[in-house]
Amino acid sequence: MTRDAAGRPGDGNAFSRFFVRVDNALEPIFTTTPLVDDSPPVDEQELRSRPCPVCGRPISEHAFEETNGNVIMECPTDERLPEPLSNGPLNEFGMPATGRRLEKYEERQAREEAEREAQREAREEAEAERA
Numbered sequence: 659m660t661r662d663a664a665g666r667p668g669d670g671n672a673f674s675r676f677f678v679r680v681d682n683a684l685e686p687i688f689t690t691t692p693l694v695d696d697s698p699p700v701d702e703q704e705l706r707s708r709p710c711p712v713c714g715r716p717i718s719e720h721a722f723e724e725t726n727g728n729v730i731m732e733c734p735t736d737e738r739l740p741e742p743l744s745n746g747p748l749n750e751f752g753m754p755a756t757g758r759r760l761e762k763y764e765e766r767q768a769r770e771e772a773e774r775e776a777q778r779e780a781r782e783e784a785e786a787e788r789a
């Protein structure tokens with residue numbers, strides 16, 4: 659025999675009250691926090707005068723073409739800034755490494771330098787003993 663309504667009238671049965679309690683407990687966790695825009699306000703004039711990372715001319719001199727939702731920026735000159743030389747470690751995309759990968763690289767470099775220094779000192783001591 660099943661009951662359509664059980665428990666106290668108005669607030670459902672134990673089953674539905676259980677899920678109401680679960681909902682109330684989990685709601686603060688799963689509701690999204692309101693987005694706060696804490697980035698500094700962008701100055702339009704400053705944006706227009708920023709240098710282009712490709713050619714170095716101000717952005718305001720560039721032409722923008724929007725086709726199929728892709729924005730294509732056209733530089734006013736054919737001159738290009740020289741690409742920055744990277745003789746450090748690269749990440750998995752071939753870009754200069756940052757973050758933890760760079761830290762590990764620097765730690766390894768320091769460790770290898772210390773090992774070379776220790777080997778050189780040991781060699782010098784051995785030569786001094788022979789002489």
Ligand SMILES: [Zn+2]
Pocket residue numbers: 710711712713714715720732733734
């Ligand atoms: Zn440019």
